[in-house]
Amino acid sequence: MRYGAVTAVDNVNFTIEAGKLVTLLGPSGCGKTTTLRMIAGLEIASEGQILIGGKDVTKLSAADRDVSMVFQSYALFPHMSVLENAAYGPTVKGLGKEQAKQMALEKLALVGLKGFESRYPSELSGGQQQRVAVARALVLEPQVLLFDEPLSNLDAKLRRRVREEIRELQQDLNLTVAYVTHDQEEALAVSDRIIVMSNSRIAQEGAPRELYEQPANAFVADFIGDANLVEVTVKSVADGRAEVAIGSAAISLPARDLGPGPAKVAIRPEALLLSGTAGPASLPGKISKCAYLGNHLDVMVETEIGELFVVQYGARTMLEPGAPVAVSFAESGVTLIPPA
Known part of the structure; x- marks a missing residue:
C-alpha cells in the first residue's frame, strides 16, 4: 500500500x-x-x-x-x-x-x-x-x-x-x-x-x-514482553548447544544456528534469579531499585554487564538498594538472538 x-x-x-x-x-x-x-x-x-x-x-x-x-x-x-x-x-x-x-x-x-x-x-x-x-x-x-x-x-x-x-x-x-x-x-x-x-x-x-x-x-524480543538485551560471546558450539559467556558467567543455551563469536541474548525478567551466593553460572550484582507491585517485585540490579530488570513473583520482602546479590539464569527464558 x-x-x-x-x-x-x-x-x-x-x-x-x-x-x-x-x-x-x-x-x-x-x-x-x-x-x-x-x-x-x-x-x-x-x-x-x-x-x-x-x-x-x-x-x-x-x-x-x-x-x-x-x-x-x-x-x-x-x-x-x-x-x-x-x-x-x-x-x-x-x-x-x-x-x-x-x-x-x-x-x-x-x-x-x-x-x-x-x-x-x-x-x-x-x-x-x-x-x-x-x-x-x-x-x-x-x-x-x-x-x-x-x-x-x-x-x-x-x-x-x-x-x-x-x-x-x-x-x-x-x-x-x-x-x-x-x-x-x-x-x-x-x-x-x-x-x-x-x-x-x-x-x-x-x-x-x-x-x-x-x-x-x-525487535521481537523487546516488543513481546519485557527483555534484557545483552551482548555476549559464544565460546563454542556442539550438538546444537552453545557455551555462552554472559560477562563472567558461563551458561549453555540452544545454539539456534549461531556459530562462535559475538552475539546477543534476550533474558526475560522472570528468568533472572537472585540469591546470596555467587557461582560460575552467576553474576555478582547489587540492588539499585526495588518496587512492590502486589503479586511481584520489580527489581533493578547493577551488574558488570549493565543494569538488569528482574521480576520476582510471590516475593514479599523488599530488597534494600545497595544490597549485594548473585544473579543466575533459569532453564528457560534466556535465548540467543540471531544477528540482524
Whole structure:
C-alpha cells in the first residue's frame, strides 16, 4: 500500500486459516491497521492480491466483500436502540424488517445481550457497547471478522474480561478473525497465531509461545514482553548447544544456528534469579531499585554487564538498594538472538 512516495505496507504475505484468530501486532505506524483496512476493502491495495475463501477480492469495494469490521470506537448509532443497531446490516441489504429483527435477536443472545434490545448505547457500559458492535458485525455471518484495536477504550479489568469473551465467541462459532492490537498481553491471550509488524513489514509470525520463547530478532524480543538485551560471546558450539559467556558467567543455551563469536541474548525478567551466593553460572550484582507491585517485585540490579530488570513473583520482602546479590539464569527464558 503506497501513499505517494510512502510505502505503508511493504511486501506483506500471510494466510489466515478458516476458524483461526490471527493478530497483527506492532507499534503505532507499523502498517497493521492499514493491512486490516486493505482486507476490509476500505483501502485498495497498490499492488498484490487479497483472497477471501479462494476468491480474489483485491479490487472489490468493502460492500462486495464478505467481511465485517468492529471498529475501535464501536461506531454505534447513538439514536438507535441495541436491536436497531444490530439489525442495521440486514436492513441495509434489503432484507425484510421481521427477518432483520430475528437475525439481530439471535446474535444479541449469542453475545449475552438478551434483554438489552430496547436500550440505547448511552445506557450501556463500555463492555456491553463492545458486544453490540460484535453482534452487529456477526449478524450477516461474514466469512471474515475484523477487529481494529477493539479493547483500547476499556479499563484494564474490563479489557481482560472482554478479550476472554471475544476469544470464547471466536472458538465457539469457529469464526475466522483478523485482529489488530498494539497490546502484547492481549495478543498473547487471544491469538492462534501472531504476526509482528515493524516498519511496514512482517518481523516474525508464529504461535504466541514461539514468539515469546524464540524471538527471531531483537525487535521481537523487546516488543513481546519485557527483555534484557545483552551482548555476549559464544565460546563454542556442539550438538546444537552453545557455551555462552554472559560477562563472567558461563551458561549453555540452544545454539539456534549461531556459530562462535559475538552475539546477543534476550533474558526475560522472570528468568533472572537472585540469591546470596555467587557461582560460575552467576553474576555478582547489587540492588539499585526495588518496587512492590502486589503479586511481584520489580527489581533493578547493577551488574558488570549493565543494569538488569528482574521480576520476582510471590516475593514479599523488599530488597534494600545497595544490597549485594548473585544473579543466575533459569532453564528457560534466556535465548540467543540471531544477528540482524
